[in-house]
Amino acid sequence: MSDSTGATWKGAAQLRGRLPWRLVDVALVLFIYFFNMSTLFDLAGDVAVVVGGTGVLGGALAEGLAAAGSKVAILGRNMERGEARVAAIHAAGGHAAFIPADASERSSLEHALENVTSKFGSPTILVNAAGGNNSKVTVTEDFPIEKIEVQDWVAAFDxxxxxxxxxxxxxFGPGMCARGRGSIINIASVSAHLPLSRVVAYSSAKAAVLNLTQFLAREWASKGVRVNSITPxxxxxEQNRSLLFQPDGSPSARTQAIWGHTPMKRFGxxxxxxxxCVFLASRAAAGFVTGTDIRVDGGYLSQTI
Known part of the structure; x- marks a missing residue:
């Protein structure tokens, strides 16, 4: 029995001793419900690392994890955006720090791990939100796939x-395995499931992220580390704005096509x-969830014709 479950039943027993017997069953159910709801997604005591937390989506996830009680280390290359996100978290009563890091360099990440551990303690949550598309590997009528340079394709995968x-x-994973606890959340893409037009290198790389997620979930499950992904x-x-909007801010033809294929008829x-993200991060809520992908796509991948 977990500590929280034991506390729940102890509290319920105390209520049973105070209330008239006719109210005991109702009070017991309500007590357990509200107690569990307040702790199910509580990340107090956790240390989250959000790689790419300086971006729009990564920053939102960092703020959400902090609001759930976790200490948050925002890793990225843009100090101005990182510090702004930290300030927003502090203003909301959370705990966060910006730690400069280049996710494509192992030594930079190793140095960041040392800084995170020194400041907050050992990481228990890792969110991988770095990434984006590149115009050099974006296919157009005038730039077919055969013109993509190998080095640009490799850069997209990097x-x-x-x-x-x-x-x-x-x-970050080996330390979690050694401590027997951790949740890793990778950010995939709808293009990992269905190859979208134009963004072939990005789609291929994100498909590989899904495969890696399932591989690591199998490898590290016995070590207490869960590995899942979210498909936005x-x-x-910023990385897709030029594809989605005209220079004057009006929706592009691609946006109209996306909305037409999305049952909820809007962007997220x-x-x-x-x-x-908070669900997957929480041991209480998702302790038996690993190797899965949660789609947050307005129904896009459910639409066929």
């Missing part, structure tokens, strides 16, 4: 697979990813 999942897992639908951010908002 950004989205190597720095977007593999290296952070290699650096279409969320406007960054805060709508937080619930899935």
């Amino acid at each position: 950004l989205n697979l190597l720095g977007g999942a593999l290296l952070p897992c290699q650096v 639908g279409f969320f406007p951010a 908002e960054s805060h709508e990813l937080v619930g899935a």
Whole structure:
């Protein structure tokens, strides 16, 4: 029996001794319900590392984890955006710090791990939110796939697979395994499931992230580390803004096509990813969940024709 479960039943027993017997059953049910709801997604005592927390989606996830009680280390290259996100978390009463790091360099991540551990303690949650598309590997009518340079293709994989999942897992994962506790959350993409037009390198790299997620889930399950992924639908951010909007801000033809294929007929908002992230991060809520992918896509991948 966990500490929280034991406390629940102890409290219930105390109520049973105070209330008239006719109210005991109702009071017991209500007590257990509200107690469990207040602790199910409580991340107090956790230390979360959000790689790519300087971005729009990663930053929203960092704020959500902090709001759930976790101490949060925001890793990224843009100090201005990182410090701004930390300030927002502090203003909301949370605990956070920005730690400069390049997710594509192992030594940089190893140094970041030392800084996180020194400041907050050993990480228990890792969110890999770094990544993005690159115009050099974006297919158009005038730039077919056969014109993509090998070095540009490799750079896309370095950004989205190597720095977007593999290296952070290699650096932060072993410590979690040694301590017998951890939750790793990789950020995939709808294009990992269905190859979207134009973004072939990005789609291929994100498909690899899904495969890596399932591999690590199997490898590390016996060591107490859960590895899952979240598939966001279409969320406007800097890396896709030029594809989704015209220079004057009006929706592009691609946006119209996306909305037409999305049952909810809109883009997602960054805060709508937080619930899935906190759920996967929580041992109480998702302790038996590993190797899975949660789609937060407005139904996009459910639409066929």
